[in-house]
Amino acid sequence: MSAARTHVLDLFAGPGGWSEGLRALGLQDVGIEIDPAACATRAAAGHTTIRADVAAYPTAPLRGKVSGLIGSPPCQTFSAAGLRAGNTDRDLCHQGLVDLACGRDTRDALRTACTDPRSLLVVEPLRYALDLRPDWIALEEVPAVAPLFAHTAGILREHGYSVWTGVLNAADYGVPQTRRRAFLLASCTRAVAPPEPTHAQDPGPETLFGPALAPWVTMAAALGWGATDRPVPTVTAGGGKNGGPEPFPTSGRKALMDAQRRGSWVLRHSNRRNATVRRTDEPAATLLFAKASNDVAWEKAGPAGPESVRISVQEAAALQTFPVGYPFQGTKTRQFEQIGNAVPPLLATAALRNLVPAALEVAA
DSSP states (O other): OOSSEEEEEEEEESSHHHHHHHHTTTTOOEEOOOOOHHHHHHHHTTTEEEESSSSTTGGGGGGGEEEEEEOOOOOOSTTSSSOHHHHHHHHHHHHHHHHHHTTTOHHHHHOOOOOOOOGGGGGGHHHHHHHHOHHHHHHHOGGGGHHHHHHHHHHHTTTTTTEEEEEEEEETTOOOOOOOOEEEEEEHHHSOOOOOOOSSOOOOOBBBBBOOOOOOOOOHHHHHSSSSSSSOSSOOOOOTTTSSSOOSOOOHHHHHHHHHHOOOOOEEEOOOOOOOOEEEEEOOOOOOSSSSTTTTTEOOOTTOOOEEEEEHHHHHHHHOOOOOOOOOOOOOOHHHHHHHSSHHHHHHHHHHTTTTTTHHHHOO
């Protein structure tokens, strides 16, 4: 890094959801990421990465060099799809925030006391923020972390930041997915407010106060499919089990194309009996991929029983608003995990557009 205070630091950077959101604004970041597959994806996509453990990485060498801080701590311990050990560990996480605000680093002791040590990763953005004092901060996590974000916001306000924290629905910003996530947005140079929605489930008519919002983006529209009751897949099947190319169409994809003429397809979001099911003329629900081989699939009722074809990597990436052909690396399972854990780039851009000074200058 150069000595100039112009760098954006992305903690737990993943495959590049925030990075792509910044790229749309003409900006770039330096990501810290420990997962080798995600690091390989970032490299293939042209995003600068430090392969390291965020919790162990020293902040001293970065002081005076970071203007913006982004963080999306791993959500598995707080997620509804996980074991929710984070609920048990929440008080320890709050204690970690209190201690950091008082200048005490008790992370090692608190981590040992946690049911799942990963829970304490939610305090890492505050450690970096207090040590580096960036001009602006953007954090994202599952809604269950909202109380911890509210606590973090209070500490940042004591240090001169304007802070907004709340839950955003990705569908309200053009993402074809009703993904709800907690955000914390902060700045020490301007007043902060939540991003204005651009889409709505029921947009309503145009009024004297301005045009109506756009309707939520459907899966069919995002995937470039035709009639909503007869989707025509236009993307490939997503690679072999080791992430390599796979010919199109596969036998499963052929079955999908043949069966579409006999009824409507839906997206089933897990293999559980109470799984969320969405039509193709609706946005997807939150995409999660704990076991990529069978978690999320297109289904249709047929004469011989339900027909099912697993969603492809490219389809999942499109529903997460990654660019077409984004170079996800690793096994197919790891590619699905990266997609499900990433911030949708379109949502990242919306969250950052009124927060990042350079983006504001371009807009002006």
